[in-house]
Amino acid sequence: MHLTDRINRIQISPTAAVIAEADKLKSRGVDVADFGPGEPDFPTPEHIKKAAIKAIEENKSKYTPTGGIMPLREAICAWHKRELGSSCEAKECAVSVGGKHSIFNVMSVLVQQGDEVIIPAPYWVSFPDIVKYAHGTPVFVETRPEDGFSVKAAAIEKAITPKTKLLILNSPSNPTGGVVPPDEFERILAVCKKHNVWLMGDECYSHFTYEPHKPYSIASAAGSKENVIIIGSVSKTFAMTGWRIGYTLGPEALIQALIKLQSQSTSNATSIAQYAALEAMRGSMETVPLMLAEYAKRRKRIVEGLRAIPGITCEWPGGAFYAFPDISAHLSSGAGRPALAKSCTEISRLLLEKAHVAVVPGEAFGAPGYLRLSYATSLERIDEGLRRLERFFSRAEAAA
Numbered sequence: 001m002h003l004t005d006r007i008n009r010i011q012i013s014p015t016a017a018v019i020a021e022a023d024k025l026k027s028r029g030v031d032v033a034d035f036g037p038g039e040p041d042f043p044t045p046e047h048i049k050k051a052a053i054k055a056i057e058e059n060k061s062k063y064t065p066t067g068g069i070m071p072l073r074e075a076i077c078a079w080h081k082r083e084l085g086s087s088c089e090a091k092e093c094a095v096s097v098g099g100k101h102s103i104f105n106v107m108s109v110l111v112q113q114g115d116e117v118i119i120p121a122p123y124w125v126s127f128p129d130i131v132k133y134a135h136g137t138p139v140f141v142e143t144r145p146e147d148g149f150s151v152k153a154a155a156i157e158k159a160i161t162p163k164t165k166l167l168i169l170n171s172p173s174n175p176t177g178g179v180v181p182p183d184e185f186e187r188i189l190a191v192c193k194k195h196n197v198w199l200m201g202d203e204c205y206s207h208f209t210y211e212p213h214k215p216y217s218i219a220s221a222a223g224s225k226e227n228v229i230i231i232g233s234v235s236k237t238f239a240m241t242g243w244r245i246g247y248t249l250g251p252e253a254l255i256q257a258l259i260k261l262q263s264q265s266t267s268n269a270t271s272i273a274q275y276a277a278l279e280a281m282r283g284s285m286e287t288v289p290l291m292l293a294e295y296a297k298r299r300k301r302i303v304e305g306l307r308a309i310p311g312i313t314c315e316w317p318g319g320a321f322y323a324f325p326d327i328s329a330h331l332s333s334g335a336g337r338p339a340l341a342k343s344c345t346e347i348s349r350l351l352l353e354k355a356h357v358a359v360v361p362g363e364a365f366g367a368p369g370y371l372r373l374s375y376a377t378s379l380e381r382i383d384e385g386l387r388r389l390e391r392f393f394s395r396a397e398a399a400a
C-alpha cells in the first residue's frame with residue numbers, strides 16, 4: 001500500500017506496543033506483573049461519573065461548540081487560576097479529545113517544514129513523532145540523573161537556533177518524574193522570550209508531585225501571556241484516561257486556530273465527557289490527595305526495591321508515577337556477571353517472556369540503558385514484580 005511520507009515518518013507508540021504484548025500474555029492466562037500502562041489504576045471519582053450519567057439522562061448528547069461547552073471552558077480557567085495561579089479567560093481555552101490531541105493541534109497550527117522544536121530528553125514517546133508529523137524537526141536536550149532529570153535554562157539557550165519555534169517542557173515528566181523548579185522554569189521562560197520561542201508546558205501530571213515539589217504552572221509567572229501555551233488533561237489528575245478530555249490555554253488567536261482545525265477534524269470532544277470534566281473542575285478535589293498519598297507509598301516501595309537489586313540505580317522521581325531505573329550495568333559483562341542483553345528493548349522482551357514482567361524500554365524515550373516502570377499499580381503487584389525483577393537480574397532465570 002502506498003502511504004504518505006507523513007504517516008511513514010512516525011511509528012506506533014512503543015508504550016501501546018508493550019501494553020498489547022502484555023495483554024496477549026494475559027489473555028493466555030499468564031499472570032503478568034504489569035508496570036507498562038501510564039494510567040491511574042483508580043476508578044473515576046463517583047461524583048464525576050454521576051455528572052456524566054445525569055448528562056445522558058438530560059439528553060446532553062448532541063454536538064457542542066467545537067472548542068467545548070462554554071461552562072467547561074470557564075471552569076477550566078477558574079480551576080487553573082485557583083490551583084495553579086494563571087489568569088485566563090474562556091476565549092483563551094479550547095477543549096479537545098485529551099491532552100495528546102491538544103499537543104497534536106498545537107503542533108499542527110504552529111510548526112511547519114524547517115521549524116525546530118526543542119524537547120528535553122528523556123522525553124514522552126509522543127512528542128518527537130507529533131513534531132515530525134507536523135513536518136518539524138525535534139532537537140533533543142539531554143537531562144542528567146544527577147539533576148533529577150530537570151532541564152536547565154542554559155542548556156535550552158545553547159540548543160536554540162534561528163529555526164527554533166517551540167520548546168516542549170513536560171514537568172513533572174513522563175518518563176523520568178523530573179520536575180523543573182519554579183525559579184529555573186522562569187529562567188527558561190526568560191530565554192524563550194529573549195529568542196521569541198514558544199514555551200509549551202505539558203502539565204498532565206501537575207498534581208502528582210512529591211515533597212519538596214509543589215504543583216506549579218509557568219502560566220502563573222509574570223509576563224507569560226504572550227508566548228506560553230499550557231496543555232492540561234483530566235486523564236491523570238481525575239483518573240479519567242478513557243473519557244478523553246484535555247485542554248489548551250494560550251493566546252486567543254492560537255485558540256481560534258485550534259478550534260478551526262478541530263472544526264475540520266474531530267469537531268467537539270464527546271458531550272457527555274465534557275459534562276463529566278465540568279464536574280471534575282467544579283467539584284470536590286478530595287480524591288486527588290488520596291491518590292497522591294497512595295502513589296507516594298508505591299514510589300517509596302518501588303524505588304527502594306529497585307535500588308536493592310545489584311547493578312541498578314534509580315533516582316527519586318519528583319513527580320508523576322514512573323520509576324526510571326538505569327540498568328545499563330546489565331548490558332555489559334562485569335562484576336562477575338555476563339551481559340543480560342545488548343539493549344533495553346531486548347531486556348524488556350526477555351523480562352516479559354521469561355519473568356512475565358511488563359516494562360517499557362528506555363530507547364522509546366530516547367534513553368538507552370533505562371527502563372520505565374509505572375507504579376500506578378497496587379503495592380502487592382509492585383512487590384510481586386520486584387521479586388521477579390530481582391530473580392531476573394540475579395540471572396536466576398538463566399540458571400534455571
Ligand SMILES: Cc1ncc(COP(=O)(O)O)c(C=O)c1O
Pocket residue numbers: 038097098099100101124170173174202204232233234235241245246
Ligand atoms: C507527558 C504526557 N502528556 C500528555 C499525555 C496525554 O494524556 P491524555 O491524552 O490522556 O490527556 C500523557 C499521557 O500519557 C503524558 O504522559
